[in-house]
Amino acid sequence: MTLTFDTLVAVSLGYVAVLFAVAFAAERRADAGSSVWLRSPLIYTLSLSIYCTAWTFYGAVGYAARSGLEYLTIYLGPSLVMIGWWWVLRKLVRIGRAQRITSIADLVSSRFGKSPWIGALVTLIAVAGVTPYIALQLQSISLTFAAFTEGMPGGSTDVEFVALWTAVGLAVFTILFGTRNLDPSERHHGIVMAIAVEAVVKLFALLAVGAFVVWGLGGGLSGTLARIDASDVPMWQGDGGRWVGLTLLSGAAFLTLPRMFHVLVVENDDDRHLAVASWAFPLYVLLMSLFVVPIAVVGLERLPSGSNPDLFVLALPISEGHGGLALLAFLGGFSSATSMVIVATIALATMVSNHIVAPLWLSTREPDAVSRDLRGTILLARRVSVGGVLSLGYIYFQLTGSGVALSAIGLIAFAGVAQILPAMLGGIFWRGGTAGGAAAGLLLGAAVWVWTLFLPSFGTAVIPAGVLDHGPYGLGWLRPRALFGIEGIDPLLHSVIWSLLLNTGAFTLVSLLTFPKPLERLQGAQFVNVFEQANPSRAWSRSGAEVEDLLVLAQRVLGSEAALDLFGREAEGQGKSGHLPDPTPAFLQELERELAGSVGAAAAHALVGQFVKGPGVSVEDLMAVADEAAQILEYSARLEHKSAEQERTARALREANDKLTHIARQKDAFLSRISHELRTPTTSIRSFSSILGEEGLTPEEARRFAGIVEAEAQRMTRLLDDLLDLSVLREGQVSLRQQEGLLSEVIDRAVVSAGTIQGGLRVVRDAAAEAVPVTTDLDRLAQVFINLVSNARKYCDAARPELRIGVQRRGGQVIIDFVDNGSGIPVPEREVVFESFARLTGRRTGSAEPTGAGLGLAICREIMAHLGGSISYLPGQGGAAFRVILPQGLSAAAAE
Amino acid sequence: MARAHRPVFLPPAGYRRRRVRDAARLLPVLGVVLLVVPLLWTRSDQPGGVGNSVALIYVFAVWAGLIAGANLLSRLLRRDTEDDADEDGRDPSA
Structure with missing residues (x-):
């Protein structure tokens, strides 16, 4: 050849x-998950x-x-x-x-x-x-x-x-x-x-x-x-x-x-x-x-x-x-x-x-x-x-x-990075090592390496022969090849021995003389005792952190989906629904670790520190660190685990109770409202029809009164339709018509029907992402979308209202986000917007009286449940944001 | 309290496990000892010096022996990390 x-x-x-x-x-x-x-x-x-x-x-x-x-x-x-x-x-x-x-x-x-x-x-x-x-x-x-x-x-x-x-x-x-x-x-x-x-x-x-x-x-x-x-x-x-x-x-x-x-x-x-x-x-x-x-x-x-x-x-x-x-x-x-x-x-x-x-x-x-x-x-x-x-x-x-000969450069590199060894081993085996010690050792070791090996490797261009032979400024004990006047050692060994010796010596001595900061002691204990750690002690004791700020931060570092997953998982672990867990010290620790995976520990600590007030390390943490007899804590750790579990249950119960009370109040309000809503049209129908029965009306007047009667009757029918729709959905007697179609067409329909053009609402869409084939009841899906879009039209209070519709696919599911740029829904109300009868308190509507009967989102939730998906409120997006999750459907997934 | 029911002596399985770990810790020490033996040799090119091929075979034999030992221990230790967790801070009896 x-x-x-x-x-x-x-x-x-x-x-x-x-x-x-x-x-x-x-x-x-790996992306497909088969790793x-x-x-x-x-x-x-x-x-x-x-x-x-x-x-x-x-x-x-x-x-x-x-x-x-x-x-x-x-x-x-x-x-x-x-x-x-x-x-x-x-x-x-x-x-x-x-x-x-x-x-x-x-x-x-x-x-x-x-x-x-x-x-x-x-x-x-x-x-x-x-x-x-x-x-x-x-x-x-x-x-x-x-x-x-x-x-x-x-x-x-x-x-x-x-x-x-x-x-x-x-x-x-x-x-x-x-x-x-x-x-x-x-x-x-x-x-x-x-x-x-x-x-x-x-x-x-x-x-x-x-x-x-x-x-x-x-x-x-x-x-x-x-x-x-x-x-x-x-x-x-x-x-x-x-x-x-x-x-x-x-x-x-x-x-x-x-x-x-x-x-x-x-x-x-x-x-x-x-x-x-x-x-x-x-x-x-x-x-x-x-x-x-x-x-x-x-x-x-x-x-x-x-x-x-x-x-x-x-x-x-x-x-x-x-x-x-x-x-x-x-x-x-x-x-x-x-x-x-x-x-x-x-x-x-x-x-x-x-x-x-x-x-x-x-x-x-x-x-x-x-x-x-x-x-x-x-x-x-x-x-x-x-x-x-x-x-x-x-x-x-x-x-x-x-x-330069190949092997010479390689060994020089080895000697350089070996300077990290004392700080590393000292760090993981000795709790007494301090930051001052590590810095001193690293600096001294690196300096000796540079002087005795790295610079001489460039030849006499960098270090003149005179300095090699007699030392800088005639200081004989600083000769790069014979530190402290000890000659006759192989240059590489000479450098390695002196640099590592001085490095380790400085690390040990300065560590013994200085006192570590609380965070150092905490980290030291966690590193040295990594195998014994039952519950890792925490760097964050208490917090004035707003969870939503943290979520926004996490989204910026980890990406939107990963951050929402992390927060959702934690909320679930705490027995809460939604995406906003309590900022417990354990959660802050976990969050900081996740961030550290992307930007390193020091930067992550600084980032979280911007949002968390109060001292980073509490007295209890330090006592835990100081307590050498960690074994004794084992039993109490188990108790703590149990009580944490009870706390979780209690929190879930408390949350459920709050929700129930809120709903009960809403229900009372709704009953009075529904009777009011039903009574108003009834009253006007009755009075106008009795006027129609009287003599002496001009045909003009008769037509106008008949029109009013009809409009009021329609309003009543609509209300009753909604109620009926909801109860049918609730009882599960709904029949779905499976159709195949493109998601973009459904959204088109919703945007037109919701009257966004007259409403002055700008809709931002991504045509490429929307071209997803779906198999589901398209009419019902459109109903959900119409509801969401018209809600944005009605309630978005921004000067130039805008609705962003984002579509993404993840693991056989289609995720559709509706995010507007208004002021969003306040936290206490997020819990109940999906309940029937819920209507926001008018604060953000701008108009004096809400126009819906408070059934829209409740119907949406029932529909999505029937379609095998879900709808939820998405916090931390700037405005009101809803996430609709839809299974893509077997045939559509197979067609890909 | 699981602790109260523990017998005075650990069960043989646990005892064996600890000794396997000791062996894993000691194997590199053995390696170091065997690998500094060359320091006792005389230069190969001097009379009475160690033969070239002998020196080569000695180092490779020690090396291969260490690998075989590590292989054996890693099998034993792998079983160890699968069914035991007490060094991870979780109590197996809990």
């Missing part, structure tokens, strides 16, 4: 297209394989060719962490789920009192550490392109051109699937599925090359072992410090790399997946590293001396004339690079938007001005962050060129 430049480009593009298709299909399946298979332990384990980047795919061979066994440390550290999952990972995953953690910055910030400063600090460290790593992936893709096309017909590769377009393509993919929606659980089915596929590709590619080398070139297992024994590269080079230090460092980085944290903790949704991954992931990396030494040894033997060992995986098949295998290896490396970049970018973009952009944006605004669409802003911030992170990576790639 001969390869040309064009086929290489075509194969890469085809591969990328397959990934897009996989991601898209996974998203579709069981998407969320198996196997997929979870494969998604962890983003640990194996292009650095490990290509660079491990080069590493082995230079330093023997040492390349294994990069895999052994994470393997030990996974095998020891019962110690750390299990706790991290549990905390991540309990606290709705969105990123590692969120975890640390949330633990230390939801501090925005610490979140921003961790984000900055992560950006500084990971950007070179992204650059490394771009470099590896363009390098392998160049290696491939060397002397190939049709292309001298422009390395920068390849890197640029790779970066652009990755940005598009990440924005499409990584920031498609603002899911509170921050899970991305499409991306996880795509990286799982890539994990299989890269493993298969490396195993294929390895098998080819061992059995094709090396002369079988024993032959290869003999070659390894005879090789010039000593496998064990006696550097025990690096062996232990690098194992430790890679284990630390495995926990703190933003992308690893993302797939390990944020995308995890079951502890049991972790149990499987605890052995399956080490097995995966074992297989990835199995053939590295044979490839290195055989490569050194067969390839011309001076060829780059970092590219042996690719160069061996090419030099042996196996174009197909080389292409497979190329795709494997391509997969490793792209999957790493995608997840790293998402993780970083989430951190940047939640911990840098969102707090800045919130702090520049007055509390009231948060009224704009927060959700859109956050999504935009996230998309811009994706672009920003990838641009940074590209710029770094441009600056450093391709001079």
